[in-house]
Amino acid sequence: MTESLKLTVDERDDGLAVVYTDGYINNQGGEEIAATAYRLIDAGHRKLLLNLAETKIVNSIGISILIEIIEKMLEIDGQLSFCCLTPTIAKTFHIMGLAQYAQIHETEEEALAALT
Amino acid sequence: MTESLKLTVDERDDGLAVVYTDGYINNQGGEEIAATAYRLIDAGHRKLLLNLAETKIVNSIGISILIEIIEKMLEIDGQLSFCCLTPTIAKTFHIMGLAQYAQIHETEEEALAALT
Amino acid sequence: MQPVTLTLPMITDMELTASHTAGALGRQIGMASDQIDEIKQAVVEACINAFEHSGAIRREVVVQLDVLGTDDAPEGMRISVRDFGTGFNLDRARNPRGERLVDLKRGHGLRIIEGLMDEIHIESDGGGTTVVMTKLR
Amino acid sequence: MQPVTLTLPMITDMELTASHTAGALGRQIGMASDQIDEIKQAVVEACINAFEHSGAIRREVVVQLDVLGTDDAPEGMRISVRDFGTGFNLDRARNPRGERLVDLKRGHGLRIIEGLMDEIHIESDGGGTTVVMTKLR
Ligand SMILES: Nc1ncnc2c1ncn2[C@@H]1O[C@H](COP(=O)(O)OP(=O)(O)O)[C@@H](O)[C@H]1O
Ligand SMILES: Nc1ncnc2c1ncn2[C@@H]1O[C@H](COP(=O)(O)OP(=O)(O)O)[C@@H](O)[C@H]1O
Numbered sequence: 001m002t003e004s005l006k007l008t009v010d011e012r013d014d015g016l017a018v019v020y021t022d023g024y025i026n027n028q029g030g031e032e033i034a035a036t037a038y039r040l041i042d043a044g045h046r047k048l049l050l051n052l053a054e055t056k057i058v059n060s061i062g063i064s065i066l067i068e069i070i071e072k073m074l075e076i077d078g079q080l081s082f083c084c085l086t087p088t089i090a091k092t093f094h095i096m097g098l099a100q101y102a103q104i105h106e107t108e109e110e111a112l113a114a115l116t
Numbered sequence: 117m118t119e120s121l122k123l124t125v126d127e128r129d130d131g132l133a134v135v136y137t138d139g140y141i142n143n144q145g146g147e148e149i150a151a152t153a154y155r156l157i158d159a160g161h162r163k164l165l166l167n168l169a170e171t172k173i174v175n176s177i178g179i180s181i182l183i184e185i186i187e188k189m190l191e192i193d194g195q196l197s198f199c200c201l202t203p204t205i206a207k208t209f210h211i212m213g214l215a216q217y218a219q220i221h222e223t224e225e226e227a228l229a230a231l232t
Numbered sequence: 233m234q235p236v237t238l239t240l241p242m243i244t245d246m247e248l249t250a251s252h253t254a255g256a257l258g259r260q261i262g263m264a265s266d267q268i269d270e271i272k273q274a275v276v277e278a279c280i281n282a283f284e285h286s287g288a289i290r291r292e293v294v295v296q297l298d299v300l301g302t303d304d305a306p307e308g309m310r311i312s313v314r315d316f317g318t319g320f321n322l323d324r325a326r327n328p329r330g331e332r333l334v335d336l337k338r339g340h341g342l343r344i345i346e347g348l349m350d351e352i353h354i355e356s357d358g359g360g361t362t363v364v365m366t367k368l369r
Numbered sequence: 370m371q372p373v374t375l376t377l378p379m380i381t382d383m384e385l386t387a388s389h390t391a392g393a394l395g396r397q398i399g400m401a402s403d404q405i406d407e408i409k410q411a412v413v414e415a416c417i418n419a420f421e422h423s424g425a426i427r428r429e430v431v432v433q434l435d436v437l438g439t440d441d442a443p444e445g446m447r448i449s450v451r452d453f454g455t456g457f458n459l460d461r462a463r464n465p466r467g468e469r470l471v472d473l474k475r476g477h478g479l480r481i482i483e484g485l486m487d488e489i490h491i492e493s494d495g496g497g498t499t500v501v502m503t504k505l506r
Binding site: 233234235236237238239240241243244245246248249252253255256257259260290291292 | 370371372373374375376377378380381382383385386389390392393394396397427428429
């Protein structure tokens with residue numbers, strides 16, 4: 001429960017940062033991820049990877065906020081990718097049409113290889 | 117939910133092992149911890165530390181099963197300690213009278229220092 | 233098994249209560265864990281739709297969960313989420329959305345439920361909305 | 370806020386549904402997180418007592434959660450857990466237990482509830498048991 005979302009950020013070389021989510025991505029969780037993403041963008045990062053391994057449930061309001069990050073990324077010629085989605089969250093992303101605008105990878109290695 | 121308990125075991129030197137719990141300790145969770153403890157005892161370990169940092173809720177049936185591990189440990193002249201309990205779980209252990217028979221420490225370092 | 237009934241206020245995280253309950257029921261009747269996750273996700277969407285869109289003065293939802301089939305041979309689960317709001321016009325809600333990224337932001341809840349469950353049935357009028365979702369094992 | 374009512378089957382993890390609901394309600398009314406954890410733990414114990422001891426043929430509990438005070442100035446939470454079992458003799462249940470380790474194994478549920486909540490009140494007869502627990506902010 002909100003039993004709020006925990007975020008861990010790993011800032012790497014080459015303008016790449018990985019954000020690990022742990023918990024439910026609802027409205028508030030989406031806002032927290034967006035705030036973190038904008039902070040990373042301001043710090044010069046242009047490639048973001050969201051690793052959702054520890055997120056077992058989302059809601060469409062929270063995910064809509066992630067769409068705003070994708071928009072922002074397209075604007076600045078950056079890239080947002082996702083990895084480690086549960087099968088249900090992957091399905092949900094596809095139903096929402098996210099897969100057209102952001103890359104979704106099974107593993108973190110795969111995602112990193114595609115980003116760098 | 118059961119969303120079952122996850123256990124991670126770290127077997128160290130000197131017959132010491134640390135068991136990390138992640139999740140709800142109910143009946144079934146207690147049984148899993150007991151099975152792991154008996155396996156470690158069979159492997160020669162005499163000092164066990166249960167680190168409950170990632171356990172936010174328990175029930176008294178699950179904890180009763182931990183009392184059986186304490187009994188076993190007293191029999192074989194071993195020792196079972198606990199660390200990293202939430203304040204509520206610590207209160208619950210005290211109400212159950214566990215604190216008389218097993219050491220309860222705030223941090224893992226403290227617990228390890230007392231065990232070795 | 234008797235139906236499970238939850239009367240829940242429309243407050244933060246209450247959708248998770250409904251979702252967790254559905255999950256526990258799914259495990260009880262031996263559904264596969266991916267199926268359970270799909271049900272849990274669909275229940276969240278149905279609840280937040282009621283929280284967000286119902287316009288209800290009576291700020292609660294009634295969630296009912298039923299096991300289909302018999303206790304010995306459960307066949308699936310049916311979940312209904314009822315609110316006491318102003319209802320909505322289903323045809324308008326289902327209008328195709330644009331394909332620009334900005335259009336993707338809303339209008340997902342019902343499609344997610346449809347995509348994740350085997351069946352969805354909606355009744356909506358001035359007395360409120362009931363979304364009934366079914367998933368077979 | 371309207372009372373929250375949960376009618377839950379006595380199956381694995383259903384005590385967590387009740388507990389999570391109490392947690393969400395506690396957050397909603399701004400209780401401290403340690404207080405919320407204590408309520409959640411007490412609710413688990415009340416539910417598993419009903420699951421384990423009620424001897425009920427009707428395998429469900431009715432959990433009701435009420436916010437005390439007003440919506441603007443909530444004063445705490447009252448939770449009742451009702452089963453439809455055979456009831457029990459409170460005085461016998463409260464008999465002091467031995468102090469040997471082996472005696473520690475059972476007889477904890479009610480004492481945990483008493484220790485964690487501000488007030489506990491039990492009504493029990495041949496029609497079942499209701500445990501009413503209160504915690505003030
Ligand atoms: N329970 C409800 N009560 C009233 N209107 C609803 C309800 N559920 C959905 N709707 C209407 O249907 C539209 C589409 O819903 P949905 O597919 O879930 O998309 P959204 O992402 O906007 O919630 C909503 O914008 C709303 O107008
Ligand atoms: N809901 C209930 N219905 C019937 N009997 C109960 C109920 N709750 C408690 N009891 C009785 O009270 C005794 C003490 O309960 P409790 O303090 O919770 O200890 P325990 O750890 O044995 O559950 C139980 O052993 C049981 O006989």
